[in-house]
Amino acid sequence: xxxxxxVKKVVLAYSGGLDTSIILKWLQTELNAEVVTFTADLGQGxxxxxxxxxxxxxxxxxxxxxxDVREEFVSDFxxxxxxxxxxxxxxxxxxxSIARPLISKRLVEIAHETGADAIAHGATGKGNDQVRFxxxxxxxxxxxxxxxxxxxxxxxxxxxxxxxxxxxxxxxAKDKRxxxxxxxxxxxxxxxxxxxxxxxxxxxxxxxxxxxxxxxMDAPDEVTEITISFRRGDAVAIDGKELSPASLLAxxxxxxxxxxxxxxDLVENRFVGMKSxxxxxxxxxxxxxxxxxAIESITLDRGAAHLKDELMPRxxxxxxxxxxFSPEREMLQALIDRSQEDVEGDVRLxxxxxxxxxxxxxxxxSLYSDALVTFEDDRGAYDQKxxxxxxxxxxxxxxxxxxxxxxG
Numbered sequence: 001x002x003x004x005x006x007v008k009k010v011v012l013a014y015s016g017g018l019d020t021s022i023i024l025k026w027l028q029t030e031l032n033a034e035v036v037t038f039t040a041d042l043g044q045g046x047x048x049x050x051x052x053x054x055x056x057x058x059x060x061x062x063x064x065x066x067x068d069v070r071e072e073f074v075s076d077f078x079x080x081x082x083x084x085x086x087x088x089x090x091x092x093x094x095x096x097s098i099a100r101p102l103i104s105k106r107l108v109e110i111a112h113e114t115g116a117d118a119i120a121h122g123a124t125g126k127g128n129d130q131v132r133f134x135x136x137x138x139x140x141x142x143x144x145x146x147x148x149x150x151x152x153x154x155x156x157x158x159x160x161x162x163x164x165x166x167x168x169x170x171x172x173a174k175d176k177r178x179x180x181x182x183x184x185x186x187x188x189x190x191x192x193x194x195x196x197x198x199x200x201x202x203x204x205x206x207x208x209x210x211x212x213x214x215x216x217m218d219a220p221d222e223v224t225e226i227t228i229s230f231r232r233g234d235a236v237a238i239d240g241k242e243l244s245p246a247s248l249l250a251x252x253x254x255x256x257x258x259x260x261x262x263x264x265d266l267v268e269n270r271f272v273g274m275k276s277x278x279x280x281x282x283x284x285x286x287x288x289x290x291x292x293x294a295i296e297s298i299t300l301d302r303g304a305a306h307l308k309d310e311l312m313p314r315x316x317x318x319x320x321x322x323x324x325f326s327p328e329r330e331m332l333q334a335l336i337d338r339s340q341e342d343v344e345g346d347v348r349l350x351x352x353x354x355x356x357x358x359x360x361x362x363x364x365x366s367l368y369s370d371a372l373v374t375f376e377d378d379r380g381a382y383d384q385k386x387x388x389x390x391x392x393x394x395x396x397x398x399x400x401x402x403x404x405x406x407x408g
Contacts, residue, residue, distance in 0.1 A: 009034040009116040016052030041068040043188025074245035083233040086316040095190025101324035104136035118145035125151040132322035139325035190282040212281035216260030216354030224351040228291040233340025256283020259351040271321040290356040291347040298366040
């Protein structure tokens with residue numbers, strides 16, 4: 001591969017699965033490159049990541065990095081995103097999107113530490129992840145080389161990959177000898193399933209597709225009640241018990257899983273131009289979003305709250321499209337974080353059969369005033385006669401337009 005002829009060492013984002021194991025060997029055989037692997041523990045559910053280390057070592061990786069980045073993932077990526085209430089196309093909580101900049105960040109850092117010439121990833125040429133990985137990498141190191149084997153190699157089918165694996169004695173799990181019924185990505189925030197059995201948007205997802213939640217129909221017939229506490233826009237405690245960011249999200253995931261919360265069946269618009277159908281499960285994130293909006297409802301001024309809601313689709317789109325490290329995302333983040341300085345207090349919720357029901361909210365910095373909203377004697381807190389002038393002033397342009405229409 002002439003365009004990579006100067007590459008001597010590559011840092012590969014390595015999961016330990018079949019595709020990235022094939023990529024590891026392909027980098028060695030086709031590019032004659034030394035390979036360093038990076039495996040991120042993002043809370044994807046792998047109890048033991050040592051098999052990935054052993055497999056990478058067996059395949060000839062010169063150095064293996066396996067890192068628990070769960071706390072960094074939640075505190076520096078997930079929580080800032082949730083301060084914005086970010087949802088792509090009004091529904092998707094961006095679970096896959098928000099993990100990619102962190103992985104890219106570590107790939108670039110490890111490349112610097114090890115003197116590598118390039119980084120590599122296993123994203124395909126049809127999806128969003130290739131864009132997210134590479135935009136993040138270039139934002140952090142404009143001179144980094146990025147190798148995307150799915151865009152470069154000559155393999156045309158799953159059979160070609162299996163043949164290559166067998167030729168180079170790469171272990172193949174039995175269920176990998178046939179194509180998987182769907183593709184799965186997971187981290188502490190969510191799981192996503194795409195492809196194959198899910199490609200027909202009319203077909204109902206089989207129950208076995210769901211990785212993180214019980215069916216709402218099978219959830220307990222009793223309510224689970226919890227209270228989430230916030231400080232500066234971030235959740236800090238559940239039922240009065242303070243937890244680290246990753247521990248808190250994991251606890252919310254357990255509560256959401258048991259109550260059938262957080263399922264989403266979505267046809268979305270990929271950045272690369274096509275529509276795709278995905279099944280997402282974000283149990284803890286769904287609870288967190290409802291609670292965060294509830295505490296904002298009593299602590300944010302109307303103007304600030306409405307401006308945040310206007311900016312949120314743009315902010316969410318930036319994350320979805322891979323622009324986490326862009327100046328515009330950072331500018332929006334500064335505005336959002338400023339809005340969260342007084343977002344603190346408690347939110348009480350009921351969890352029941354797929355539903356998150358807010359039942360109370362309180363804050364020492366609440367803007368809610370009993371004296372203003374009461375239907376009882378307000379003792380001068382609000383003079384209702386003032387409303388007449390307010391209405392007449394706001395109606396002035398509407399009355400002017402109406403008069404012109406009446407006059408023909």
